[in-house]
Amino acid sequence: MQKYTTLLFDLDRTLWDFDTNAEEALRDIFASFELNSKISSANAFLRVYQKHNERLWMAYRQGKIKKSLLRTKRFDLSLKDFGIHNEELAAKMGEEYLRISPNKTTLMPGTIEVLRFLHQHYRLYILTNGFNEVQYLKMERCGLNLFFKDIFTSENLGYQKPHPIIFKKALSLANEKPSAALMIGDDLEADITGASKAGIDQVYFNPLKKVHQEDVTYEIHHLLELKGILAF
Secondary structure (H helix, E strand, O other), X not given: OOOOOEEEEOOXXXXXXXXXXXXXXXXXXXXXXXXXXXXOOHHHHHHHHHHHHHHHHHHHHOOOOOHHHHHHHHHHHHHHHOOOOOHHHHHHHHHHHHHHHHHOOOEXXXXXXXXXXXXXXXXXXXXXXXXXXXXXXXXXXXXXXXXXXXXXXXXXXXXXXXXXXXXXHHHHHOOOOHHHEEEEEOOHHHHHHHHHHOOOEEEEEOOOOOOOOOOOOEEEOOHHHHHHHOOO
């Protein structure tokens, strides 16, 4: 008997190649705002931005800052590290990033193949902490909408992963019980620990083979390995 009937997928770094797409968007912004006249290289800017972005996203996930602040602050702090104090420029860069990045379409290897296989036999949903205005657009631009019944976002559900309530709300909307659901994601805390606390089995997608001590239901290094776990 088939154990799972509903699959919850994270989007960024699980299906949508966040790192590749974000880097392309940031390099576009670096060029369009002619930052090379003030910053030594795009690589230098990327390193600084990634540091601030990661820290601010953690604060946002914990409810310490609002979305509107995150959007601009990550660019403002990055510019200031290079001696550029220009909040108006930071705001424009934040707006441009949200315009450009969701139109990037690089997916993680195996995404389309595995979704074509799974959506024939399972009910598929996205469960993401990302912003509404970019996550829906990413799905549309990459053609992922074809495979998913719905997109559940933290903004719509009122909680951020890893809070167990976001998982419970998603399953309630999907009319599914925890024992019949499986969460697939790349973030040990947000996706795996969060789902576990909600009584949901998990697949830790770990393409970089990071060493960890977490107790996970399954672990894969390539999306196509889902076929072995979820063979119908």
